[in-house]
Each structure stands twice: as structure tokens, then as C-alpha cells.
Amino acid sequence: MLTLYFSPGACSTASHIGIEETGVAYTERPILIAKGEQKTAEYAKVNPRGKVPALDVDGRVITENTAILSYLGRRFPESGLLPADPIDEAHCIGAMAWFSNTVHPSYQRYMRAERFAEGDAAIASVKEMGKKTFWANLEEIDALLTGRQWCVGDKFSAADAYAIVFYGWGLRAELPLATLANFTALKDRMLKRPKVMKVLQSEQSVLVK
Numbered sequence: 001m002l003t004l005y006f007s008p009g010a011c012s013t014a015s016h017i018g019i020e021e022t023g024v025a026y027t028e029r030p031i032l033i034a035k036g037e038q039k040t041a042e043y044a045k046v047n048p049r050g051k052v053p054a055l056d057v058d059g060r061v062i063t064e065n066t067a068i069l070s071y072l073g074r075r076f077p078e079s080g081l082l083p084a085d086p087i088d089e090a091h092c093i094g095a096m097a098w099f100s101n102t103v104h105p106s107y108q109r110y111m112r113a114e115r116f117a118e119g120d121a122a123i124a125s126v127k128e129m130g131k132k133t134f135w136a137n138l139e140e141i142d143a144l145l146t147g148r149q150w151c152v153g154d155k156f157s158a159a160d161a162y163a164i165v166f167y168g169w170g171l172r173a174e175l176p177l178a179t180l181a182n183f184t185a186l187k188d189r190m191l192k193r194p195k196v197m198k199v200l201q202s203e204q205s206v207l208v209k
């Protein structure tokens, strides 16, 4: 049995799209960050780090989008989440690692600057730099997509499920996403996938407003 813990609009949308794309039956367990539900003692039993996503597989929990999406791709190869070609697979994992270790933290500095500095001036500076760095990362994603339909190879993969999260966050930060033609085309291509649309609508994503 599979249970996905996620918070609408958070980075967990990547794993939510991923599990939906496999077509497997699973239980959805929303953990609302806005209400602090990730910090409860009950959720600490699932993920002691107090973060979403988490995927419970028959009582064994996987955390981190990169790990969850890789697991789903290995277990459900027909989903295409992990490319069959070993180099494409490595590129997919590499893209997810970069999203997790660089792109996500840049947005976090913009959104949660108070976690990275003390004092109003220092916090404001971290916030401003976070926004600039996040935008530079979005531009890099756009450049990586030059002449391509998908992030990796010529097919949808887990990297696309992850990338679209940042498009939504960019809209929330009121960044000029429409100027990123390649990334916007990827977003539009993703919205044509019924399972992606189902997840985004259920999460009331900014991407479908």
C-alpha cells in the first residue's frame, strides 16, 4: 500500500504528479504547511525532519522528491518517470539533484529569509538575493530547454514533474515567467497531460488559475 504525504503547492507537487503518472492506486494524506501540520508529533513519526513529501510503502517511508520519484520510476518503469537509457537516467537524477540542492534552496531564501539571517537588514538582503538567484535558476532551466520538448531526452520524465513546481513558485513570486519561452512551452505541454492537470487542479495550483 502506498500513501503520499504532501502539501498543496509545495515541492511535494513533484512527487504527487509522479505517483499519479504511474497510475497506481494510492492514499493521499495532505499535510498543510500553512497550518503547521508538518510539525505535529503524529507527522514526526512519518518524517522526523518535518518536511513533505514522504511516501509510505507498506510501512517503509521514503523522503526527498529525488528518492521518491526515482523509486516510483524503478517500480513502475512503464510510467517513464526514469528514462530507460542509462545516460538519460543519470541526467534525470542529476536534474532532480540540482533542483533539490540549488533551485529549491534559492526560493527558500526568498520565501523564508528569516531562517537564514538575523536582523531586519540581513533578512531583507537574504530575501532579495534569494529572489535574484531563484530567477537566475529559472533562466538556466529555460536555457537547458532550448530546442527540447522535455528536460531529459525526448520524453516526459520525473525531471519535468519536478521542474514545473518552480514555474508555479515563480508565478507566486511575480517573476516574469512569460518571458521564458522554453520553460513556458514545457509548462503548457505538462498541462496537456490529464494526470498532471488532475493533480494541479486538486492542489488548486497557481498554474491552473
Ligand SMILES: N[C@@H](CCC(=O)N[C@@H](CS)C(=O)NCC(=O)O)C(=O)O
Residues within 6 Å of the ligand: 010, 011, 012, 033, 038, 050, 051, 052, 053, 063, 064, 065, 066, 100
Ligand atoms: N529536498 C527536499 C525538500 C523538502 C522540503 O523542504 N519541503 C518543504 C515544502 S516545499 C517543507 O516541508 N517545509 C516545511 C518546513 O520547512 O517547515 C525534497 O525535495 O523533498
